[in-house]
Amino acid sequence: MPQHQIFRDVTFYIVPKTNSKLLVHRKEIFKRHGATLRYSIPLESNRRNGTKITNIVVVLDEKLKKEEILRDLQMELSTLLLPVVNSAWVSEGIEKNTILPVDGYEIFLSPKIPNKRTLKRNAQDENDQKKTKLESQNKLESQEKPEVPPNQRILHFLKLMSDEYEKTNQTWKSQSYRKAIESIKNTAFNIRTYEQAIKLPHVGKSLASKIVEILQTNSLKQLQTVQRDPKLIVLAIFEKIFGVGTHTAEKWYYEGLRTLEDVKAEKYMGLSDLQKYGLQYYDDWSQRIPRVEGEKHDQYVRMACHKIDPQAEVHIMGSYRRGAATMGDIDFIITKKETKILELKGILRRLVADLEKSGYIKCQLRGVEKRGEIKSKLFCGAQLANYPFCRRVDFLVVPSDEIGAAFLYFTGNTTFNRHMRQRAIDMGLKLSNSGLYRVEDSGDPNTPREVLLESKDERTIFKLLNMEWRDPVERNFGGFEEEGKSVKAAGDF
DNA sequence: GGGCTGTACTG
């Protein structure tokens, strides 16, 4: 839950009025950021208040025509005075924790020319905002506003601790914090004492003590120490380079490197191809992707794919399928009914060739073709014409008989996948991207026999694991705090 | 004390 509800003084007039599950989910996100949602405009609200935005029309469906928008609002073009923006205005505002000017997001109901200057400018703004974010993180530590609910204060600090441990390669500690966070989110009462805390699943002595410290002092010493550690700040910068993990980052640090410029100057020739691309596109790949741009990628790739095979299906998975307002990357699954992997690989190979020729694919990080062998995956950088950033885009071709397991895997999120896979383990099963298997003793404990139970249908996999079906938008499991809502306990976990 | 998701690439 955002501490500062950035839209708390803003009323959104939403178009369209009709509801799909996805739209409902996205509107809930708006509400969590404080927005008031309405569907028709009272007369007295239909005016602009100087530069301050208090009333705004938000169009959630890109494909709507201007006439449809006006009809939905029950407004005439000549009488509508409020700004009308696409949902990117909201999602990028949330991302930057500020109410953005409408320039560049406005949908002009009367003919007018949207330009690319405004798009470019957004690229610049992004970097300036980064610092304010760090500063505002610690605001909770200044004791001025004890009106934040206690559990939320705890979550705030534990999340930061988890992130710190993640960055410093202390995977298991980080995971412990994430699990504790999940527990606390599922706790109905306000935790007040050590005894209450330690009873919760995944909260042991160490975490219980820290929870008490947070409640009593509204801060956490260990976190402050670790957060101010200049080494960790540098490591975090290095680790954002694609192809650079904790090991390489640490190695560079001990070699005396401190900035990206240092790396370019002293290491460039020694970098792997992946890392060179990682550096080249460092700024681009640090940007979040507005959902509306995801829709454009979807259209573009589907078009290209259908030119090769009209029967092939193109789906975006990942956080896009989970309904996120902004994404870190774009994950495509390409499949086709009754089709085996070999044919699909051929489709991917041709698709990649076409997309490369058209200038969409800018670089291949893990190619479709290696030593003559055609792979079923492609990781690449790709950019749409007239868009300001190159994006991280992944392609995966999946044979029709594995599509359920693949959808499950590629939809995520990571935490949800781990929960589900752990559950499989506990039931003597194994869940992977290719299917749900029963693990049988085959005499050799190193190579147990794996019998496929299900791989075609997502829902069946849920059933076999004795789980209630969850829509993709309900799979934003805790710890990562993407756009999605945190998931409540549902008896399953 | 060992497990903590499971798979596949690069170098």
Next chain:
DNA sequence: CAGTAC
């Protein structure tokens, strides 16, 4: 294999 990524 270690490291990295999904």
Next chain:
DNA sequence: GCCC
């Protein structure tokens, strides 16, 4: 760091 937590759980078994």
Next chain:
DNA sequence: ATATG
């Protein structure tokens, strides 16, 4: 990338 044959 390094080890091994």
Next chain:
DNA sequence: CATAT
């Protein structure tokens, strides 16, 4: 040099 780890 090819393959294993």
